Structure formats: structure tokens, C-alpha cells
Amino acid sequence: MVKLPEIASLWIGGQLSWLEQLCLKSFADAGHHTTLYSYEEIKNLPEGVHSADAAEIFLGDPMHRHVRTGSPAIHADLWRLNMLKKTDKIWVDADVYCYRPFNYTRKSVFGWEKEGLVCNAVLGLPKTSRALNAMLKFFEDEYAIGPWLKPWQQKELQDEKDAGRPVHMTAQNWGFTGPAAVTHFLQESGEIKYAEPQAAFYPVSFKDRNKMFQSRFDIENDWLTEDTRGVHFWARRMKPRLQEKEDNRPRRGSFMHKVMVKHDIDPDAALIPAKKVTHIAQVTDPAFQAEVAIESLKGEASVEKLSRDYLVETGLIKKWRTQLIEGAPSLFQEG
Template sequence: MAALPEIASLWIGGRLSWLEQLCLKSFADAGHHVTLYSYAPVGNLPPGVHPGNAAEIFPGEPMLRHARTGSPAIHADLWRLHLLRNTRKIWVDADMYCHRPFDFETPHVFGWEKEGLVCNAVLGLPPDSPTLNGLLDFFRDEYAIAPWLKPSQRQELEAARDAGTPVHMTEQDWGFTGPAAVTWFLRETGEIGHARPQNVFYPVSFKHRNHMIQSRFDIPSRLGPETRGVHFWARRMKPRLEEKEGNRPRRGSYMEGLIAKHGIDPGAAPIPPKARPAAARRDDPAFRAEIGLAALRGEESVGQLCRRHAVDERFVKACRERIEQGATELFRDAAAGGSGT
């Protein structure tokens, strides 16, 4: 039997939470050699996971963080492409659980998240892959305008470029360098034919992610013989666990069973509170009213408002809905600077 492929991931930040420990250890327990790369030492790697120097793959400076969220996801998206060019390892997000060994005999390892979209939470490509090299070439231009965007989005970015104010990749909409980019290039090159069915890596959808931490849902029944991984969608699941669930899944849930299986102690590596940049500004009624009224006027697109005010699309829509639903007089007064007129 051929040796299992090596697995790699990247961690930018401090200590791991128990969720990352669980996922990384699951690959080691399945027989994979697992490397967690980082730019600084990670002090609480789980047993069987090896440290790696991320700078040997791709420099850590400048750190490419999303302008509105502060997330290093853009940097991680580019880092994984360089990993694939320079090694034969399979990339996995640190919130991907290994249900069964990734015993694939092909270097093309990726799958459908949903209809029309390949997720890059698992990504394996040969170094000479046209998709891989197309992505690396495209993102050399940090102000590139993506052909996979909607025509209206492209026109907006082209207008900014022609006006001498091109939009940097860190200021573009969330996910610019992620699954949409990978899917587009896979289609262009024909390598999309290697995409595996949704149930291989994403048997529990983003919409149903919290089913995995609640006891009333039978997750094993959703996993088939073809299932190799289970994505935990940590960007949204971790805040739920930290804020509402006492930092651990509920008793009898699918995820609680995995914690016991792999010997993970949630109390020793709690999920930290989610960072909320500019929270005071976002909570200011005057600021919310300003955003809501601007969105209603429609003189700028939602994307432009997000970039100009460093907020996300959900925040803009919530502000607009507040105005549409008939905000209180106090809220309207705040939009006028508290004059009451």
C-alpha cells in the first residue's frame, strides 16, 4: 500500500484552540505526517503534529490582511498556493477534520462545497498544474480585477482604476483570493473534472454547521463511505461555541464524540473571544444611521460603502433594513447629528 500523502496547514496567531488541535490531531491519528507551519512558534501543538517555518514557503511580511476584518485569510490563500508549488503536500484548513485517511492516488485533491463552487479548505494540485500556475501569475498583481466577479463589480473596480485609485486585494470583497478564484481557474484549465462530490469533504454544509455541536442531530448518518473530511466552518462556529455554548460542544453531539475519540481537552485550550475591530464605531447610532441612509440613497454600491467605511456587507444591510423598517425618532435624530430636526 502506498504511503499516505503529507498534510500541511498554516497558523497565524497565538496558541491553538481545542478545535484546531482536534482537527490537526485527527490527521496524525489517521496515519498522516502533519506539518503546521507558522511564522512564530506555536506552543501547544497536539501530539503527532510537526512544526514548520512558514517563511520558508512564503514571506510573512507584508502580512496581507483583509482591510475590513483584519483577517489574514488573504495571506493564507496565497501561502497555500506557494506550498503546493514547492512541495507535494496537501493543504487543509486547520478546521478540517479527518474522517478517514486521505488515501488518494492522484495529486488533484479538492471537492465541491456546493453547486458551482469548489472550496479550497482542502487543496492538492501538482506543481505543474495550469490552475496553480494561473493563480500564482494572476495574484502577482495585487490590484488585479477578477474575471469571476459580477459585471457591475468589475465596472466599479475598473472605474476606480481608471480614476487613479485602484483597489488593492486587501480592500476587495471578502473571499477575493479564495474559492471563487480557485473554481474559476479550475474551469478555465479543465482541471475542474477532478473535483470530488460534496460529500467527500463538505458533507455538513455551512448552513447546517451548528448541527455538529448539538446532540439532536445525527451527523454520522450524513457521512458516506466516500467521506474523507468534515469541515467545521470555524470562522462562524468558533464564536458560537465561545459566546453561547460555554466553549465546548453540547453533551452527546457529534463533535463531543470526536473530542473524546482524539483525547482533546477543551479546557486546556479554550477558544478566545472573537476580535471585533472598531466595535465602538459600529455601535454608534449616528454611524449606523449614516451607513443605512447612504445604502438607501444608492449613490454608492454596498461594496463601495464597505471599502470606504471598513465594514462588512452584513453590517451595511442591517443598517439599511433598520431604516427601512421605521427606526425610532432617536435613531433618525442621531443621523442628523442629534439636532432633533
């Protein structure tokens, strides 16, 4: 009988919701030794899941948070690389559900999210991995410019650097330390050959994520295959929808409801909290919106650079620009 690999994840930011409890418990129930690392005590760990000090892997000070969003995702990206170097565990995001045991015999465990992109929500690499060691070395420079970026993006960042204004990793556009970087280094080292098919961990795409909590979709028969080991729930977008519009739980008879019942998870005991939306920039100020829109229309800087400079989402910049072009500045409203 194959000994199942150990599973690990990281949690930053208070207690768990029922969705994280469900996912973590699913690995423990499948027979995996499952550890959740954190920088502070988590009092509502599900049964069978072990706790550990995240600082033993990678210090929490400084906490690498994305400048515009405040998200600790960058810190989690760096943390998981250090965890892979120091342990033999497989990393999983806390929103990955274990559909079948991860009974892999090799240490390289990851899969395609879609064509051309490996997601790092599931990531296992041996300590000797060329890709792993290259990533750790690359991110030692917190102002590094990603070779996987488009040429014009690299030039824009290099121009900033040459002007004495290097862009820190926490100020770069969303996902700088995530899947695109992982894919690049796996391709460069040749380890990309170990990538599992999309069905292994991402059988339901980001676009189709909400179908997993709707009862009219037969996820198991129509999406999952014999290759499926995990299911990514895409919590960053799914949790707000569940909390705001679905009474904080999946619909009865849906795939998520079935697995929630299977693992004896009570949503009322760990409700998904309301999403806190904070803006550093004055996004509700029409004058600010107009200023950003005008800068965008000048064409002297990309939307990505304006996003970094003004600390506002690229989608809002495009929206304000369109409104200005249409000659309707009075339509400027909170985004």
C-alpha cells in the same frame, strides 16, 4: 499499500484551541505526516504533528490582512498556493477533521462545497497544474480585478482603477482570494473534472454546522457517506458559538464530542478564546450610521463599494438602510 500524502496547514495568531488540536491530530492519527507551519513558535502542538517555519514557503512581511476585518485569511490563501508550488503536500484548513485517510493516488485533491463552488479548505494540486500557476501569476498583481466577479462588480472596480484609486486585494470584498477564485481557475484549466463530490470534505454544510456539536443529530449516519474523507467544522463561525454559548465544548454525545474523545483532546487545556471584535469605523455612532444609510439609498454605489469605502460589513449597511426607510433612526444601535 498506498502511501498517504503529506498534509500541511498554516496557523497565524497565537496558540491553538482544542478545535485545531483535534483536527490536526486527526490527520496524524490517520497515518498522515502532518505539518503545521507558523511564523512564531506554537507550544501546544498536538502529539504527532510537526512544526515548520512558514517563512520558508512565503514571507510573513508584509502580512496580507483584510482591511475591514483584520483577518489574515488573504495571506493564508496566498501562502497555500505557494506551498503547493514548492511541496507535494495537500493543504487543509486547521478546522478540517480527518474522518478517513486521504488515500488519493492523484495530486489533484479538492471538492465541491456546494453547486458551482469549490472550497479551498482542502486543496491539493500538482506543481505543473495550469490552475495553480495561473493563480500565482494572477495574484502577482495586488490590484487585479477578478474575472469571476459579476460584470457590474468588475465595472465598479475598473472605474475606481481608471480614477486613480485601484482597490488593493486586501481592500476588496471578503473572500476575493478564496473559493470563487479557485473555482474560476479550475474551470478555466479544465481541472475542475477532478473535483470530489460535496460529501468528500463538506458533508455538513455551513448552514448545518451547529448540528455537529448537538447530540440530537446523528451526523455519521445521516450526513456522512462512503465518499467522506474530511469534515469541515467552519470554525470562523462555530468557535464563537462554542465559546459564548456552549461552555467551550461540544455537547456530550454529539459528533464533535465523540471524535474529541476518540483523539484524546482535553478542551480545558486549550480553551477557545473569546472572539475579539474590532471596528475601524464608528459603527456605534448614529450619525455615521445615518450617513452610510443615506449614501446607500442614493443608489450611486453598490453596498459592496460602500463596505469598502466605509470599512463596515454589508449586513450593517443593509440594516441601517432599512431602519432609515422605516423612519426610525432612533432604533440605530450597535450592530
